[in-house]
Amino acid sequence: GAVVSQHPSRVICKSGTSVKIECRSLDFQATTMFWYRQFPKQSLMLMATSNEGSKATYEQGVEKDKFLINHASLTLSTLTVTSAHPEDSSFYICSAASRTSGGVSTDTQYFGPGTRLTVL
Amino acid sequence: GQNIDQPTEMTATEGAIVQINCTYQTSGFNGLFWYQQHAGEAPTFLSYNVLDGLEEKGRFSSFLSRSKGYSYLLLKELQMKDSASYLCAVTIKAAGNKLTFGGGTRVLVKP
Numbered sequence: 421g422a423v424v425s426q427h428p429s430r431v432i433c434k435s436g437t438s439v440k441i442e443c444r445s446l447d448f449q450a451t452t453m454f455w456y457r458q459f460p461k462q463s464l465m466l467m468a469t470s471n472e473g474s475k476a477t478y479e480q481g482v483e484k485d486k487f488l489i490n491h492a493s494l495t496l497s498t499l500t501v502t503s504a505h506p507e508d509s510s511f512y513i514c515s516a517a518s519r520t521s522g523g524v525s526t527d528t529q530y531f532g533p534g535t536r537l538t539v540l
Numbered sequence: 541g542q543n544i545d546q547p548t549e550m551t552a553t554e555g556a557i558v559q560i561n562c563t564y565q566t567s568g569f570n571g572l573f574w575y576q577q578h579a580g581e582a583p584t585f586l587s588y589n590v591l592d593g594l595e596e597k598g599r600f601s602s603f604l605s606r607s608k609g610y611s612y613l614l615l616k617e618l619q620m621k622d623s624a625s626y627l628c629a630v631t632i633k634a635a636g637n638k639l640t641f642g643g644g645t646r647v648l649v650k651p
Contacts, residue, residue: 426582452637463627463641464583513582517637527637528573531582 423447424516426532433504434540440500441535443514449494450516454529455487458511470497504539511536544642546628551648552618560613560645562628573639574602574613575627583627586613615647623649 476489488500517527552558571590575583589604629639
């Protein structure tokens with residue numbers, strides 16, 4: 421259980437184009453999904469928190485007009501990188517929160533396989 | 541803010557034991573997670589601790605002391621495939637389910 425898929429796994433695009441990344445929870449419903457970015461040899465940096473049916477909450481320094489997030493259903497969230505530039509090249513990872521076993525109040529995040537974006 | 545510290549790199553021998561420490565400073569602590577991440581892949585969930593003590597799952601164990609702001613991940617009977625980065629992450633009550641990650645510890649297992 422708790423499988424999260426992400427598509428595409430790899431994308432190469434020209435500067436100025438937009439790229440959409442999909443994140444799906446396959447066997448559970450996730451009210452909350454998260455989008456991270458990871459540069460080489462660095463840890464994950466949270467970009468935004470996505471809640472189904474409401475606007476995403478962006479972390480400080482993340483441009484909401486550049487990184488558009490849509491959480492259309494309990495199993496799907498999308499991240500669109502608009503007008504991509506080479507500095508946007510990175511590994512983008514989504515996660516979906518599922519209730520932690522034992523009835524505790526914190527959910528466990530399960531990660532998708534990631535999308536490697538290269539902007540030329 | 542939150543400070544989460546873990547060593548950058550560790551090296552160990554196949555079959556041995558390695559302990560990865562994680563210290564954190566935060567208010568409203570609501571749980572600590574350990575994830576494993578192989579190069580170029582997404583993190584996979586290893587363990588979750590919210591109460592003090594040791595949680596054992598096969599070759600992997602995780603320990604938490606809330607009063608000391610300290611956790612460790614213990615890997616026993618190391619295998620070559622355990623070479624990966626191990627990420628410590630903390631949640632706080634005020635932030636819902638948001639995770640704040642440490643920098644990760646890269647473990648290299650040698651034959």
